[in-house]
Amino acid sequence: MLNLVLFGPPGAGKGTQSQKLIEKYGLIHLSTGDLLRSEITQGTPLGLEAKKLMDQGVLVPDEVVIGMISTKLDANKDAKGFIFDGFPRTVAQAEALDSLLEAKKAPIAGMIALEVTDAELEHRLLLRGKDSGRPDDANPEVIRKRVKEYNDKTAPVAGYYKSQHKFNSINGMGTIEEIFHSIEEIIKGYLQ
Ligand code: AP5
Ligand code: MG
Numbered sequence: 533m534l535n536l537v538l539f540g541p542p543g544a545g546k547g548t549q550s551q552k553l554i555e556k557y558g559l560i561h562l563s564t565g566d567l568l569r570s571e572i573t574q575g576t577p578l579g580l581e582a583k584k585l586m587d588q589g590v591l592v593p594d595e596v597v598i599g600m601i602s603t604k605l606d607a608n609k610d611a612k613g614f615i616f617d618g619f620p621r622t623v624a625q626a627e628a629l630d631s632l633l634e635a636k637k638a639p640i641a642g643m644i645a646l647e648v649t650d651a652e653l654e655h656r657l658l659l660r661g662k663d664s665g666r667p668d669d670a671n672p673e674v675i676r677k678r679v680k681e682y683n684d685k686t687a688p689v690a691g692y693y694k695s696q697h698k699f700n701s702i703n704g705m706g707t708i709e710e711i712f713h714s715i716e717e718i719i720k721g722y723l724q
Contacts, residue, residue, distance in 0.1 A: 533611070534722060535616070535633060536616070536642060536722075541679055543657040545708070546563075547617060549712060557612070560611045562614050562615065562616050562617065564601065564618045569586075578596065589675070589677035590677065591685060594622055597621070601616075601619060622686065625689075626689050640698060642693070642699070642718065644702060645690060645699065646711065647703055
């Protein structure tokens, strides 16, 4: 089993690269952002609560996303591996993920962090906000709040994986293909 965490600030390209990775390596993509937006679309109570926070650019509570990930892991028992995208976003989430995977004897192989400048993040998200329908993309203030949440609460998760010697950082600026190539180079090491 190959379990990877794709890491980086809002707009770094986690979802874009995950799509290419699942095609090439046959892994299951678990994006907590996508799972939450699906709850919103279905109008569930969880979705309604989450929407209030997501529209402001702040994180939803740890228990909510940990519960969603736990359900998805149970529902995909025969998976070749998982790409975690937008999760874990706090150290508490990282610890919970380790416990869930310990039960499966399939720990995280590594984290791959996409490094992108703040100016490029804002540019990408505002561009997408023109037609994505995502309220959190449309407003520069909300985008800055998302980046601040990342710096305050999520950036420390990199240290968590550094201490386990599982951290890799790559340049997230450039074309989608160039970035994918850098990720493939890291994955080659894990598949040996
Ligand atoms: P989430 O959905 O995870 O959003 P995010 O991480 O803030 O940002 P994105 O998903 O928009 O960025 P991305 O890195 O996937 O980039 P993408 O490939 O889309 O979270 C949304 C909200 O949900 C959070 O704010 C929070 O409230 C809540 N939430 C989610 N998970 C949570 C958790 N674990 N705990 C608590 N709360 C949670 O690319 C962005 C754009 O750039 C696209 O238009 C793309 O086409 C373009 N692009 C991609 N690559 C390139 C490139 N190389 N060059 C030019 N453009 C590019
Ligand atoms: Mg995403």
